Amino acid sequence: xxxxxxxxxGISKNxxxxxxxxxxxxDVSAGEVVxxxxxxxxxxxxxVKILSxxxxxxxxxxxxxxxxxxxxxxxxARHLGIATVFQDLALCENLNxxxxxFLGQELRALRLDDVAMEVRSWELLRQLSAKIPTVRIxxxxxxxxxxxxxxxARSLLGDPKIIVLDEPTAALGVAQTAEVLNLIERLRExxxxxxxxxxxxxxxxxxxxxxxxxxxxxxxGVFATGDVSSEDIxxxxxxxxxxVVTQRAGRRGATExxxx
Amino acid sequence: MTDTDxxxxxxxxxxxxxxxxxxxxxxxxxxxxxxxxxxxxxxLLPVVAGLVVISTVLQILxxxxxxxxxxxxxxxxxxPVGVIALGVVCVLLVGEIDLSVGSISGxxxxxxxxxxxxxxxxxxxxxxxxxxxxxxxxWVYAQMFNRFGVPSFVITLAGLLAFVGLxxxxxxxxxxxxxxxxxxxxxxxxxxxxxxxxxxxxxxxxAVALFLSGYAHARTRRKAGLSDRSVQAxxxxxxxxxxxxxxxxxxxxxxxxxxWMFVFFIALxxxxxxxxxxxxxxxxxxxxxGNVEAARRAGINVRMVYTSVFMLCTSLAAVGGVLAAARLxxxxxxxxxxxxxxxxxxxxxxxxxxxxxxxxxxxxxxxGILVIxxxxxxxxxxxxxxxxxxxxxxxxxxxxxxxxxxxxRSRKSSGRA
Ligand SMILES: Nc1ncnc2c1ncn2[C@@H]1O[C@H](COP(=O)(O)OP(=O)(O)OP(=O)(O)O)[C@@H](O)[C@H]1O
Ligand SMILES: [Mg+2]
Numbered sequence: 001x002x003x004x005x006x007x008x009x010g011i012s013k014n015x016x017x018x019x020x021x022x023x024x025x026x027d028v029s030a031g032e033v034v035x036x037x038x039x040x041x042x043x044x045x046x047x048v049k050i051l052s053x054x055x056x057x058x059x060x061x062x063x064x065x066x067x068x069x070x071x072x073x074x075x076x077a078r079h080l081g082i083a084t085v086f087q088d089l090a091l092c093e094n095l096n097x098x099x100x101x102f103l104g105q106e107l108r109a110l111r112l113d114d115v116a117m118e119v120r121s122w123e124l125l126r127q128l129s130a131k132i133p134t135v136r137i138x139x140x141x142x143x144x145x146x147x148x149x150x151x152x153a154r155s156l157l158g159d160p161k162i163i164v165l166d167e168p169t170a171a172l173g174v175a176q177t178a179e180v181l182n183l184i185e186r187l188r189e190x191x192x193x194x195x196x197x198x199x200x201x202x203x204x205x206x207x208x209x210x211x212x213x214x215x216x217x218x219x220x221g222v223f224a225t226g227d228v229s230s231e232d233i234x235x236x237x238x239x240x241x242x243x244v245v246t247q248r249a250g251r252r253g254a255t256e257x258x259x260x
Numbered sequence: 261m262t263d264t265d266x267x268x269x270x271x272x273x274x275x276x277x278x279x280x281x282x283x284x285x286x287x288x289x290x291x292x293x294x295x296x297x298x299x300x301x302x303x304l305l306p307v308v309a310g311l312v313v314i315s316t317v318l319q320i321l322x323x324x325x326x327x328x329x330x331x332x333x334x335x336x337x338x339x340p341v342g343v344i345a346l347g348v349v350c351v352l353l354v355g356e357i358d359l360s361v362g363s364i365s366g367x368x369x370x371x372x373x374x375x376x377x378x379x380x381x382x383x384x385x386x387x388x389x390x391x392x393x394x395x396x397x398x399w400v401y402a403q404m405f406n407r408f409g410v411p412s413f414v415i416t417l418a419g420l421l422a423f424v425g426l427x428x429x430x431x432x433x434x435x436x437x438x439x440x441x442x443x444x445x446x447x448x449x450x451x452x453x454x455x456x457x458x459x460x461x462x463x464x465x466x467a468v469a470l471f472l473s474g475y476a477h478a479r480t481r482r483k484a485g486l487s488d489r490s491v492q493a494x495x496x497x498x499x500x501x502x503x504x505x506x507x508x509x510x511x512x513x514x515x516x517x518x519x520w521m522f523v524f525f526i527a528l529x530x531x532x533x534x535x536x537x538x539x540x541x542x543x544x545x546x547x548x549x550g551n552v553e554a555a556r557r558a559g560i561n562v563r564m565v566y567t568s569v570f571m572l573c574t575s576l577a578a579v580g581g582v583l584a585a586a587r588l589x590x591x592x593x594x595x596x597x598x599x600x601x602x603x604x605x606x607x608x609x610x611x612x613x614x615x616x617x618x619x620x621x622x623x624x625x626x627x628g629i630l631v632i633x634x635x636x637x638x639x640x641x642x643x644x645x646x647x648x649x650x651x652x653x654x655x656x657x658x659x660x661x662x663x664x665x666x667x668x669r670s671r672k673s674s675g676r677a
Contacts, residue, residue, distance in 0.1 A: 054557055075559035090557045094550035094618040095543070103547055104558035109540040115480045122273045133277035140671065 003066065004029045005193045006051075006082070006162050011060035013046055020046040021217045024060075028162060028193040033184055035208035035225075036197045039237055043217040044197045045087050048166045051195070052084035053077035065161075075104075081161035085168055087197075089151040093140035097121060097132060100139050101154045124153040129179045144171040152180065162193045169203055181207050201230045215239055272487035302667045307611050307627040310656070314631060318638030325638050328515040334630075334637050335518075336449070339525045340365070340584035341600055342629035345607035346532060347576030349625050350569045352608055353536070355549045355617025356405070356412035358573045360397075360419035361604050365581030366596020367427045368394055372582050373437035373591035374430055376445075383445050387582055394578025397423070398571035405570065406563045412570075420601070428593055436592035439585060449586035452520040459509045459518050467502035471495060521583065525626070528576075533622040545569060549618030580604070599650065603632050606653065610660040616668060631656060 004027040013021040021043045028034050036044050049055045051062075053071040062069050064080050071077050077084070091100050098114070098121045107113040121135050130149040132142065139147060148171045155163055165184075169177045184207045187194050198204050204211060205225055213220045213236040221236040235241045297305060318325040344361045351358045368390040375386035397419065404415045431437065439446050454462070471494055478488035512518050536542035547555040548565045556562050584600075585591040609615060610631050611624025632653055639649050 052557065073559070074557045075561070078559050084557075086557065090551070090554040092547045092550035092554050092618070095546055099543055099546075103543065103555070104560045106540045106543055112538050112540065112543070115477075115484050115486065118274065118481075118486055119484045131277075133279045134274060136274070 004063075005065055007063045008047075008051075009061045009063070011047070011050060011057045011062075013043075013050060013055060013058050019217055021050075021057075024214065024217070024219055026195075026212060028195055030161070030191045030193055031188050032210065033188050033194045033196060033208045034210045034212055035204040036195060036212045036214060037199070037204060037233060037237055038214035038220075042214040042237075044214055045166055046217075047214070048084060048086070048164050048195075048197065051077065051082055051162075051164050052086070053082075078105075078158070078160070081159075082164065083155035083158070083160035083162070084164040085148075085151045085155045085166060087166040087170075089147055091139045091147055091151060094138055096138055097125075097135035097142075097150055100150055101157065103154070105158060120157075121153075124156055125149065127156075128153055128183060129175065131176075145173055145176055148172055149176060152183075160192070162195065163187060164195045164197075166197045167199065168196065169198065169200065177203070201233065204233070205230065213237055273485045275487050298670070302612065302663065304612055304621070304623060304627060306660070306663050307624070307631060310610070310659075311627065311631055311634065314634050314638070318634065318641075322638065322641045324641055328511055330637065330641070332512050332516045332519070334633050335512075335522045336587070337637070338626075338629045338633045339449075339519075339521045340580045340587060341603050341607065341632070342525055342580075342625055343528060343583060344577045344580035344600070344604040345611070345625040345629050346528060346622060347573035347580075348604050348608040349611070349613045349620055349622060350532075350536075350545065350576075351412070351573045352613045352615060353545050353549045353617065353620055354566060354569050355552075356566070356569070357605070357615075358401070358416045358570070358577075359413055359601065359605070360416040360423060361573065361577040361580075362596045362598075362601025363420050363423035363427065364394055364397055364574050364577040364596070365584060365600060366591075366594075367423045367430070368578035368581030369585035369591040369595045370427045370430045370437070372445075373439060373585055376443070377437050377439060383443055387445070390582055391575055391578045394581075395571045395575045398574030399567065401574065402563075402567035402570040406566055424597065427596070431591070431593055436590060438590045441589055445582075445586045446589045449521050449583055450589070453517040454520060454523065456509075456513050456517065459513065460506065462523075463502060463505040463509055466505065467498045470501055471498035474498075521587075529622045529626055536622060541565075541568065546618055577604075599653075602657075603629075603653070606657040606660075607632050609664065610656060612660075612664075614664050614668065615661065616664075628660075 006026075006028045008024065008026040011021055011024045011026075012019070024043070024047060026034070026036070026047070036047065038044050046055065050057050051071065053074040053076050056070075056072060062071060064082075069080060071080065071082070092103065095103070098117050101121050101124065102117050107116050118135060125132055125135070128149050130146065130153065132146050132149065139150060142150065148168065152165070152168055155165070169180050172180060181203060184194055184196065188207075188209075196204075196208065208225050211223045211225055211228065211233055213222070213233065215237060220239070223233065223236075231241075231246065234245050235243065238245065296303070315326065324330055344365055348358060348361060371393055372386045372390040375381045375389055376383050379386075381389075401412070401415050401419065404410050405412055428435070441447075474489065474494040474497065475491065478491075478494065481488040509518060536545060544555060544560045544565050547558065547560060548562055552562060555565075581596055584595055588595065607628030608620070608624055609628065611620070611626070611628030613620030613624045613628075635652050635656065636649050639652065
């Protein structure tokens with residue numbers, strides 16, 4: 001595959017006594033969807049925050065388009081072309097949908113172009129088949145899934161090179177999940193690099209080219225989606241082939257056999 | 261698509277969702293307003309209602325209250341504290357507070373008097389110096405806040421004490437400096453009124469400008485395929501403004517008329533309103549007040565926002581102090597003391613600025629200070645001393661804060677928090 005657009009080497013991050021990330025590597029190429037999976041607390045969101053400039057790594061190097069870079073602030077990340085949808089969405093509840101979409105990058109700083117922003121907002125939301133009745137209500141009055149759509153729409157503004165999605169489909173309905181997966185495929189076709197964090201194996205297998213497993217803050221395997229089974233990924237996530245997931249599957253298999 | 265003033269068109273982009281209840285026409289607007297109020301979006305409604313009630317009661321108790329003479333005076337009295345309240349609105353919007361605005365205004369009035377009268381500097385230089393001093397204080401506050409994370413109420417509480425001290429020090433043992441009555445500054449605050457024709461001309465300009473900007477906006481929206489207001493609605497709004505302001509000007513012109521200082525206050529409000537609602541800076545102020553972390557992650561320079569807001573607040577406090585000195589034609593030890601501080605903060609809150617941050621408009625300062633001045637003037641007319649004024653103002657403030665909290669709760673329960 002082509003040279004990676006973004007590549008992380010030996011990234012470590014400690015929060016006091018907790019080593020959230022230890023020596024983590026990650027590569028994303030243009031037109032590639034990388035799924036980062038791992039158990040709760042594995043360090044996925046921490047990795048996302050380092051990529052988006054919310055936290056800075058304690059050690060390690062980040063290379064973007066073959067240049068070593070520092071991502072010292074969210075503005076720096078956006079300037080490079082890395083857009084992020086955070087797990088907690090990071091929306092301002094008192095502002096309306098348009099204001100949230102364009103927060104920090106409003107059109108015409110000294111005389112806001114509200115019409116152009118509203119038109120663009122509708123375009124973005126239509127693209128995601130968003131079910132949002134009006135863009136002029138405060139985000140606080142939207143449902144969880146609607147908010148998630150707004151957060152995803154926001155990351156598409158300004159044509160970023162890398163889009164980082166931290167559990168983008170967690171709160172979405174069936175149709176919106178499918179739209180987001182379609183969107184991810186479209187992003188790949190348009191040559192964007194996508195980093196997707198998800199607990200949903202079906203989603204991961206549906207769109208990801210590469211699966212990167214984190215376990216307790218460390219790399220625990222990189223797989224090409226084509227030649228790996230869900231069991232193998234789950235084994236890497238949990239750290240054992242004989243794990244709670246396979247045990248459950250075994251039990252259900254046994255009862256189903258017993259019933260038939 | 262050519263000009264589609266009359267041509268029928270398909271549903272606008274923003275009105276296509278079938279769940280959207282139409283808010284066309286008068287009935288629709290009224291229903292939309294009721295929905296908003298029930299959902300806790302009170303806006304300026306409570307304070308306008310309060311103002312009407314207070315004026316009615318005071319007018320019944322003493323018919324002089326709504327006389328032209330008294331209103332002319334009342335509007336001028338509003339300005340110094342109103343300007344300070346304008347700054348307080350800004351800090352409240354980012355969810356912080358400035359408790360030292362009163363003493364900063366006192367210090368600024370002392371500074372302007374000393375520089376102008378004792379040092380003999382040109383009055384403009386003295387004013388600029390006093391305002392610059394105010395900005396400097398705000399800058400220091402912002403550094404303390406941004407770098408060391410000291411809560412704003414502690415920083416400004418310290419400032420409150422320190423600047424009262426500095427004010428006493430600057431004024432020296434005599435403790436009072438008189439400004440000459442023939443100076444431009446004092447005349448501006450006491451004797452300068454708009455000629456009648458100019459006042460009416462400004463009203464007409466305002467109404468026409470409101471209509472034209474609304475019309476231009478509606479046209480761009482229509483061209484972009486969005487819903488727009490009808491020409492009738494826009495015209496009705498402008499006529500309403502024309503008649504309302506026209507009547508006010510006519511009534512005030514029966515005696516002295518509209519003071520220049522009040523026009524200055526209105527101009528400040530309009531500028532701030534524009535900055536808050538139509539610029540990127542304004543949006544970032546609301547964003548920081550709503551969710552600092554989200555604002556930071558959106559790439560907003562949060563520290564810069566805090567710095568600008570603290571500096572704006574202290575600068576406006578200094579301007580208010582200068583105007584207070586001009587109004588009194590003197591700066592003394594009690595300028596900016598007493599209830600100035602609390603009135604300024606109370607005005608912002610009574611006007612509907614939320615203490616929880618992220619909600620409020622520049623007009624809150626105007627409406628809030630009108631309520632406070634109305635109470636003050638009305639009780640003075642009734643020959644009640646300041647003990648009653650304090651108690652009534654306190655009760656109104658409590659009412660306003662309670663409304664704010666209740667509104668916040670109903671926003672939460674109707675998902676608008
Ligand atoms: N701001 C912080 N301060 C202290 N510790 C933190 C902070 N953020 C994360 N951690 C710790 O770092 C570890 C990894 O957290 P992280 O949020 O990255 O997990 P995650 O993989 O995203 O989990 P989940 O699947 O539950 O979202 C956890 O042990 C967490 O307690
Ligand atoms: Mg997470």
